[in-house]
Amino acid sequence: MARDFLMVGAGLSGAVVGRALAEAGHRVRVVEARDHVGGNCHTRRDPETGIMVHVYGPHIFHTDDEEVWDYVNAHARFRPYMNRVKTTARGEVFSLPVNLHTINQFFRRTMRPDEARAFIAEQQADRSILEPHSFEEQALRFIGRDLYEAFFKGYTQKQWGCAPSELPASILKRLPLRFNYDDNYFFHRFQGIPEEGYTAMVEGILDHPNIALRLNTVFDPAQVGEGTHVFWSGPLDGWFGYDLGRLGYRTLDFERFTYRGDYQGCAVMNYGDVEVPWTRITEHKHFAPWEHHAGSVCYREYSRAARPDDIPYYPIRQVAEKALLTDYAARARKERGVSFIGRLGTYRYLDMDVTIREALDSARATLAALKQGSRIPAFFHPPL
Template sequence: MHILIVGAGLSGAVTGRALAEAGHRVTILDSRAHAGGNCHTERCPETGVMVHVYGPHIFHTDDAQVWDYVNRFARFRPYRNRVKTTARGAVYSLPVNLHTINQFFGRTFRPDEARAFIEETQADRTITDPQSFEEQALRFVGRDLYEAFFKGYTEKQWGCSPTELPASILKRLPLRFNYDDNYFAHRFQGMPEDGYTAMITGILDHPGIDLHLDTAYTPGHASRADHLFWSGPLDGYFGARLGRLGYRTLDFERFTASGDWQGCAVMNYGDPDVPWTRITEHKHFAPWESHEGTVCYREYSRACGDEDIPYYPIRLVREKALLAEYETLAATEEGVTFLGRLGTYRYLDMDVTIREALDTSAAFLAGSAKGA
């Protein structure tokens, strides 16, 4: 079969590789000048630092098969994401852990003492079924920690009150009563030594794959293929005929400096009067390298316009209702499979993106073998 894939990010690359290895002829289109989507990395010509052009990506997973898969195409070096935050004139470690609690309250709690202190004196135990982000936070850590570390950051990131956001957003964040400051708890964590674009280029390096960059999709492309895999925006496939799904986008204020700018890869800013959400210093994402210069990004979040790069699906009440309408439209389509972060309008970590691409490819191959 001739397979057309729109998007040369992780979803498109992994799907294309699986189908090409199964003997199909695969054409992949991407409107950008590079492969890798928002995972794209490149060397800064001024400093030599490997820059995560669209913001940092740290690979972490408990899926051994996915970990083995990415290690086929790149050498992964050990990396632990240790996030700091500046709030109220001091620097703390995230996620909230025993060190954060002791520093913030000026105490020397042991784990059991800290747990009792948070539950008995800070957490709002009148909240029995948290519905919003704010209710979950107040039940989770109490007002003082919530307002210092979560409220302002969340308002800047999402552009709305935490009372309007679902509790599920906060449920993903851990609260630790030990000194573990590793942001993720997965078994496998690391960074590709030569960057994500080199890894994804390796996935695309197959004689059965024909890659076209700087090429926008038109319906005429699909007419020449037996099946289309769409990893672009779901509403974009339909020409946004029902309206545009809501996203947050990011603006980056890039600057270079000498030496070490902030001493860590990620510094959050929880105070509402600081306009940026965080500063990332990219050479710290490759601690095995040494560079005299440094590249930093100040990161600002705002509503996504028609010409902006979509980053985070909003998925509030209006967006979920519109999503349901688009899903109904998608279910009537034949000869097309929607996948990935944009194609399914979900926030997906890299490992989940790869897992779903592998599973989708396997399901397609099994179905096509049966003539489905």
């Protein structure tokens, strides 16, 4: 028997779950507070230059999940794209992730891979730190003070608004150190960007006769009809009106500027020096190297603590936030008729491919619960 479902949010989570339920014959309504679908991976053509702009910051799709890769390619034409990040530090431009070129350039050496590995291990890395507890300790043990202070300390302080010694070691584990000249930022087999942007892809996912979409619509509990199950992809604490307090996020401010020509020669230029107030500059025409534009659109990015009216980007997940998260998650599990999904609904940092994987799994779990006559879970993927 067909059921009614309400997706709050037209980002990747709501779109993918809604599409799967619609294809199974259920009625799906999607409400979105913004004037576009796609959430923070929204893209649009810049009216001045015609460049495809990643409005809320750049998104490069990368995954080893073949099913997810096939899924997104069924809804958009992906073009190959390799993320090659550069960083300006101490008056020079270096390659990221830290690789053999970075090491040789920084130390003014011409080391081979085995020589560089031994050099870092024996002359740079702090092996007295046996069990790193902070980002700083992890960096000092992993790459040593010189590389850490040049490439990670200032950038991290600007990105997170606190000393790296106050951040967990797990953050740095996502940053590789390579002893070859590979400057591909990601390891994954499948990497690309949709030719017509992410918004067109999400519009394609939502294009189904069983899906009704309403933009510029703030969720109102009165919209939930009797027997309708809600999938909430908004902030977890927002479902409860933030009555226990707000979970902490970092947000981003963007300073747009244009340039006649090629401003920096790459899509992403980080700035590692703490004296430079922005974390990076993105030049968006380089995210679509198959296109050609005489002009250029660039954005300086500034990171700061999110205020109530800001767009939440990165969950902080420090001790205080995790304590508050525990309380909200316990309340959420007692709710009926609602499931919390996605980055905001579970207060976790998720790459796009993981978001889609979890959404597909959540939809399948929902269909299984309906078939078995059991309760649809509040969380398909626990926030803690």
